[in-house]
Each structure stands twice: as structure tokens, then as C-alpha cells.
Amino acid sequence: MRLIPPGAPFGYRRLVRRTPWWVLPVCAGMVVLFLAYSGVVYRVGMRQHGGHLRGVVAQAGRRQWQARNCVACHQLYGLGGFRGPDLTNIMSHSDRGEAYVRAVLRFGMGAMPDFHLTEQEIDALVEFLRAVDASGTFPAPAVAFTWYGDAVPGERP
Amino acid sequence: MSHGRVVPLFGATALVGLCAGVWLGVLAAGHDLLPRAVAVWLPFQMVRPLHVVCVVAWIVLAAYTRVYWTLVALSSGEAWWSRLPRWHWVLVVLTGTGVVGAIGMGIFGGREYLEFPPLLAVPLFLGATLFAVSLFGAIRTTWRAWPVFYWMWGTGALLFLATLAEAYVWLLPAVGHNVLADTTVQWKAYGALVGSMNMLVYGAALATMYRLVRDDTMVWGRAPFLLYLVALANLLFGWGHHTYIVPMPAWIRYVAYAVSMTELAVLWHLLRHFRNALRRHRQVAHPVARRLFASAQYWTAGNMGLAILISVPAINAWTHGTQVTVAHAMGSMIGISTTLLLAVLYDMTDTMVRSPPRWMMRLSLVAVKLFNVALALFLGGLLGLGAVRGRWLYLQVPATFHDMTMRAALPSEVLLGAGLVLAASLTCLALPPLHACVTALAARRMPAVCRAATLT
Numbered sequence: 001m002r003l004i005p006p007g008a009p010f011g012y013r014r015l016v017r018r019t020p021w022w023v024l025p026v027c028a029g030m031v032v033l034f035l036a037y038s039g040v041v042y043r044v045g046m047r048q049h050g051g052h053l054r055g056v057v058a059q060a061g062r063r064q065w066q067a068r069n070c071v072a073c074h075q076l077y078g079l080g081g082f083r084g085p086d087l088t089n090i091m092s093h094s095d096r097g098e099a100y101v102r103a104v105l106r107f108g109m110g111a112m113p114d115f116h117l118t119e120q121e122i123d124a125l126v127e128f129l130r131a132v133d134a135s136g137t138f139p140a141p142a143v144a145f146t147w148y149g150d151a152v153p154g155e156r157p
Numbered sequence: 158m159s160h161g162r163v164v165p166l167f168g169a170t171a172l173v174g175l176c177a178g179v180w181l182g183v184l185a186a187g188h189d190l191l192p193r194a195v196a197v198w199l200p201f202q203m204v205r206p207l208h209v210v211c212v213v214a215w216i217v218l219a220a221y222t223r224v225y226w227t228l229v230a231l232s233s234g235e236a237w238w239s240r241l242p243r244w245h246w247v248l249v250v251l252t253g254t255g256v257v258g259a260i261g262m263g264i265f266g267g268r269e270y271l272e273f274p275p276l277l278a279v280p281l282f283l284g285a286t287l288f289a290v291s292l293f294g295a296i297r298t299t300w301r302a303w304p305v306f307y308w309m310w311g312t313g314a315l316l317f318l319a320t321l322a323e324a325y326v327w328l329l330p331a332v333g334h335n336v337l338a339d340t341t342v343q344w345k346a347y348g349a350l351v352g353s354m355n356m357l358v359y360g361a362a363l364a365t366m367y368r369l370v371r372d373d374t375m376v377w378g379r380a381p382f383l384l385y386l387v388a389l390a391n392l393l394f395g396w397g398h399h400t401y402i403v404p405m406p407a408w409i410r411y412v413a414y415a416v417s418m419t420e421l422a423v424l425w426h427l428l429r430h431f432r433n434a435l436r437r438h439r440q441v442a443h444p445v446a447r448r449l450f451a452s453a454q455y456w457t458a459g460n461m462g463l464a465i466l467i468s469v470p471a472i473n474a475w476t477h478g479t480q481v482t483v484a485h486a487m488g489s490m491i492g493i494s495t496t497l498l499l500a501v502l503y504d505m506t507d508t509m510v511r512s513p514p515r516w517m518m519r520l521s522l523v524a525v526k527l528f529n530v531a532l533a534l535f536l537g538g539l540l541g542l543g544a545v546r547g548r549w550l551y552l553q554v555p556a557t558f559h560d561m562t563m564r565a566a567l568p569s570e571v572l573l574g575a576g577l578v579l580a581a582s583l584t585c586l587a588l589p590p591l592h593a594c595v596t597a598l599a600a601r602r603m604p605a606v607c608r609a610a611t612l613t
Binding site: 017018020023026027030031034037038041042050052053059065066067068069070071072075076077078079080081082083084085111131132135138140145146 | 188304342382394
């Protein structure tokens, strides 16, 4: 009889130096499931009507956003660098808004450099930020928490 | 160039990436303190992507180093795939030069983490393809007897290609012209991309642990394979916690919540098992590697706790978009991946250089202690910054971004100070393996040493 050493994991008795037969089918099953899951996520993602960048100006704004590497300092939906503020809803912010955004883009402010943007580039960026603003809200203004740890629409405590 | 020289070539490149990455990180953290002339010449939006690229390059290249070490030991220089790794290295150097050049000239791709122009992803993809072909070329005939780390490397190699391609789906207008679809797909791809790199890293660590203790239960049998499948499920389906806050159906969140963090539990289990086995084979491991493996176990446990907490949607709703998330990412990148990969490289050092300079080894023993203390302070600083930012973001206290940054002065200073010590200690830890790689390259004796030292 083979003794099981202390601390040996589950399955020690059946140990042989080969891959268990069920590993490959389970892997393949997971990959198939993943492809199906990805398909559903893509379909759901494409149906998000709020986030469309309508018009060439907003699309040019996204290109400017990337060409200036704005994500190094700023965030959209809380994703990005932390040096500057999140800009998801900067266009509809009660104290900020379009005029403020245009002024900062034109002259820079604090750690935000003056990128010497042209009027067209500023217009494009403003249009892009307006489309982002229309796509949703971050942080969610009203969130309630369930007993099992989920966050759902409601009152933030 | 001889067959085995790719191993020290990859090792040295990875370690140079580590040293450059950590000091660029210090430069980014202290960017506000730089003289204006320097800050204008080296703006933050340039320093940050360089830091990210160097650190990610370190992780991936160090994992490749360990994989190639095994592959070189498995075959002679006449194998049909044996020329591919050196072309892989050439592509790595070309991509690295292109990325640094593009970012240095202010040409950005502007995507989080992949901030270089999309065109440079092509050589990156080709290099990763060469790696996958080499790996499967070397091990394909024995697939029925693969230890679990071969499965991890194979999974990591294939999924790296798939997820890197997916990370560029935004180039298609259908995704790129929809902010919500773009954000969701981007973080879905990134979650799996990081998971695929983790597969390579954990596989490398497991291969080293097995080489040291020769305990078959760690790499064959039911338990390690069950754990590998759990990690694979997390890689494929556990990305959603990055996008809890993006408007999307709740079920995506639930799937992510259900499978989150199992990967860290797997790693912790394996490290615990290894530590128990190592107690019986204490003399075989390099002293620095042993200490690094022990550190990795504690950092895995700590990071697992933090990760589980921030995966709860109700807590995530307060911490998302703050440095608490960065603390989790840094805990994984530095505390787990870097610690494990340094341990792996130290184990390889043992076989490359017969007697490394004694002062270097003494320095690295001190550096391990400094590293652990500095990392704890560094993560503390990030959590402090996250708390200040979270209050501002969700409770509007204080009212303005400027006031919030003023209140964050203390944790910022802790972060910068700890970052400096962390960078210094990691540089000290990188020195002995870097010295070993350079010595092995100069001595041109890598294949023989490899063959003698590797048991898998």
C-alpha cells in the first residue's frame, strides 16, 4: 500500500505521469463556451445605442483623444490614468461644461499642458466628449446596495 | 549564434526592461517635482507609456526566458524550430525600439496600456506567433504526458495571440465608433490578455518549483489540473470586474463576480504546497529564490484579500476609478509576478554562473527585505490615495479636483518615497541574474549548462 505524505493534495493516490483524459475535452468545452459568451457580449455591446459617435467630428475627436494620449492622465468611466479628473460627464457638469472644457483645451491648466490645438481639433474633442457624456453616467448618481453585495440603481447611502 | 544563447539574451533584455521600467515609474510618480524644462521635454503622457511598456515587457520576456530554457534543454540545435526563438528576439528588439521611438516622438496609439501606434502590434504579434510555434514544435509529440505547466504555457501562448488581436478590434468602426462597445470589448480583451500572461508566469514559477523539489504531485495528477482549469475559467470569463461601472446588462457582471479571483486562490494553494515541499529539500534552492518564493506567497494572500473585496460590486462602486484598483494591479504585477519571475531567474542564475560575486549576493539578500517593506508602504500609499480620491469622486468631498490633490499630499509623498526604495531594491535584485546572463553570453556555454541543469 502506498502511503500518502502529509500535505499531499487531493488525487495523490491516482497519480500517474500523464495528463488526465478529461483535461482536453474540458478545455475545448470552455473555449466553445468562451466563443459563445464573446459573441453575446459583442452583440449586446453593439446594441448600446447611447454610445454611438455620430458624425465625422465626434469620430475625429476620438482620434484626437488617442493621438494626444489623453488616457495617460484622464479617465472615461473610471478607466485610465489618475493624474487628471474623470471626463465621462465633464460636458454636463454643473460647474464645468463646454466653455470650461474649451478654455482648458485652448490654454492648458495646472498639470494639463497647452497642446497648441487648432479650433477644429478643439471642436472635435468637445464633440467626442459630448457623445461620451450622452452614453451614460459616472459615477452613478444613485446606487443602492443589496444584501448579497450587488450595486443596483437607487439611493447612494 | 548558438541554439541556447537566446536564453540569456531574453533574460538580459527582460532585466533591462525591469530596471528601465521601475525608474521610469519613479519619474512618473515624481513628475510634478521635475524642473519645468525637463517636464516639458519629457511630458507625463510620454513617461507613463514608456513605464508601462517596459514593465509589461519585463513580465512577458522573463516568462519567455524560462520557457525557452526548458525548450532548449529538450532538443538539439538541429530541431526544425530551433532558429525561431532568435528571430523572436530580433522582433522583440525591433518592436521595443519602434515603441520607444514612436512614444519619444509623441506618436501615440492612445489606448490604455497599449499606448503605442497599432502598427507596432504587428511585429509583437509575429514574435508571439514564433514563440507559440517553437513551444508546440518542441513539446507536441509528448502531449499525453504534459505536466500542468506545459498546459499553462500552451494556453498562455495561444490566448496571448487571440486576446492581443481582440485588443485591436476597436480599429473596426462597428466597435470603435461606439464608446460603450469599445470600453466593454477593450476591458474584456485586457482582462484575458493579463490572464494569458499570468498563465506564462505561473507556469514558469511552477516549472521552477518542480525542478527544485521534484514533487510529481505538483504538476501531474488530478488536483493541479483541476486548479489549472479553474484558472482558465477565470482567464476566459473573469474580466467583467473591470467594467462593473459601464452601463451593460447585469448578467455580465454576475458571471464575472462568480468566477473572479479563483486564479489567485489557485496560485496561493500551489505556493503553499511548494513551501511545504521545499522544507524537505531546503538545500536545493538558491537562498534569494527561496526568500522570493516565500514573499510571493504572502503577497498573493494579501492581494487575494484585496481583489476579493474590490470584486464585490457594492465595494467596487466606491473604489472603481481610484488608486485602490491600481494597488490591486501593482500587488499583482510587483508582489506576485515580479517576485515569482525574479525567483525563477535566480534559480537559473545558479546554473549559469558557478560563483557570482559575493557582494552581489549579499546585496540581493538585503534587497529582498527592503523590497518587501517598500512594497508594503507603496501599496499603503496607493490605498491612501484611493481613499482620498474615492471620497472626492463619490461624495464630492472636497469639492474640487485641485483641493482633492492637496489633501492627497501625504499618501503621494509616501508613494514616491516607497517607490524610490522599491526601484532601488529591484535594481539590486536584477543585478545578479543580469550579471549571469551577460557572463553566459560572453562564455558561449549556455546549451551545455542548460541541458545539465534542466530536468524537464
